[in-house]
Amino acid sequence: MSTKLEFIEDRRGTDSMKWDMTEARFGAKDVIPLWVADMDIKAPRPVIDALKDKVEHGIFGYPAPSVKADEAICTWLLNRYSWEVNPESFIYTSGIVPTISHMIQAFTEPGDEVIIQTPVYYPFYDVIEKNGRIILKNSLKRVEDQYEMDYDHLESLITEKTKVLLLSHPHNPVGRVWKQEELEKVAQICKKHDLLVISDEIHADLLFDGQKHIPIASINEDMAMRTLTCLAPSKTFNLAGIQASYAVVIDPNKRLKLKQFIQSTFSSINIFSQAATEAAYRHGEEWLSELMDYIQQNYEFVEQYFKEHMPKIKPIKPEGTYLLWIDFEELGMPEKERNEWLLHEAKVAFNHGPIFGPEGEHFERMNLACSKDTLAKALKQMKQAYDKKGF
Known part of the structure; x- marks a missing residue:
């Protein structure tokens, strides 16, 4: 039981x-x-208790960034993925889909091309097309009862207008957890063609026995600098309605550009999401x-x-x-x-x-x-x- x-x-x-x-x-x-x-x-239960404490405090004014939430995230990423990240790299956001939309708007122009690996999470189509960008489809290959990336086809798609690879990692809906060698091949292609990588890693914590999640930004220094990683406790701990998510952006220039774009459209800090994030990562x-x-x-x-x-x-x-x-x-x-x-x-x-x-x-x-x-x-x-x- x-x-x-x-x-x-x-x-x-x-x-x-x-x-x-x-x-x-x-x-x-x-x-x-x-x-x-x-x-x-x-x-x-610790998340529920943390939210109750915030409610009982009774003042819901403008929140400051939470050092405790920063620390909890850093510890979580290090312990689970051996990924050491400076909290200066974090940008708190209100959800991964709007975050990806903001990234596409901030780093591409109308008419630019974005690669997705299909079949894929259906909002990926909207955040590209509704922002006036062009979808390039790199279909996954069905090999017996599993899916693989088609690297040759991926590279063949790339033109001078191709700016971004939007990666689902682990992949939704096919359930693949991409392995080191697979990510390294993607990294080589992205470096060769100077592609920005937006990596949706919201399912990173939800692994079956024997599986290991490797953040693509942790592959090497080049990928660290060209990757915008989207993460959240929301899928892991059933917190979607609290709108708790964050981006990890190692490159300070990209981070500043994204922060300025996001802050021009909404305030990204949520007092309840900070409390829930800290409690989930510390006690979950x-x-x-x-x-x-x-x-x-x-x-x-x-x-x-x-x-x-x-x-x-x-x-x-x-x-x-x-x-x-x-x-x-x-x-x-x-x-x-x-x-x-x-x-x-x-x-x-x-x-x-x-x-x-x-x-x-x-x-x-x-x-x-x-x-x-x-x-x-x-x-x-x-x-x-x-x-x-x-x-």
Whole structure:
């Protein structure tokens, strides 16, 4: 029995996007929401206590930068990733997606090209296109039951207008944790063509057994100076609504430019996010270890269930994140029909694969960060719909 994790089975009526917005988003009633990436698990108790202390203090004036939060982040990055970072390199922000948008605006011009590795987290498309930049797609290669980068194709895309590689690391949605040799190959290409790297590492802490996250900025000095790293405790500790995130920018010139751009649009320090960040990084490691044990058990349960009861549905084994990329191709259903079938017959809501790019045509993304009981109910409903369809 779990000693640290506290589950809430049904979050309806709590102003939860995941639970209260499902019908409006998907057009289906009474579905089990396994889509947007937050957890049906309370944040660690020390985080809740730290936020209570801030509330009880009762004054919510303009906050100063928190030296304690700086120290907690530095210790976390050093202990988990052997990455020694000066707190002067931190820029606190209100979320990784807006941070990436600001980075693209600050360091590129309209008409410049940004490379993404598809299928990929769908807001990546918006932060490029809605800022008037051009997307270059470097599709990942499916090799048996895993994904790899296509380095030759990556390099072939680059033109004089190509300015940025936007990296998902660990990769959302396919669950890869990029290895040292893979990152070194990316680093060589970026140095050769003088590309800025924006690395979204929000899932860095969410690793399966035997996996190790390596910040791409820690590969060598050149990468340290050309990389803007986006990190947050929000995905790790279920704090998305608190808007706690930060960028690590080693190059002082890039850091000053980004700070000036961000400060011209909003104040980036949040009194609650600072308290939550410090508490999570100082006191959340045991909770995180238990979380990932639970997520891994959930994955194994789902994998075995599909194998025994719905063998034509094949999950891609993740190395990290709590998101599962699932291949439905053997069902032989067009993607729109499959989407309707899942919503209205199986009564489950996933993130529909095509929103991550055309490579996701046969896929759905499933959130594993819920109770096993919730997963079991969802899988049972899927099996009933699967059997009824006669697959």
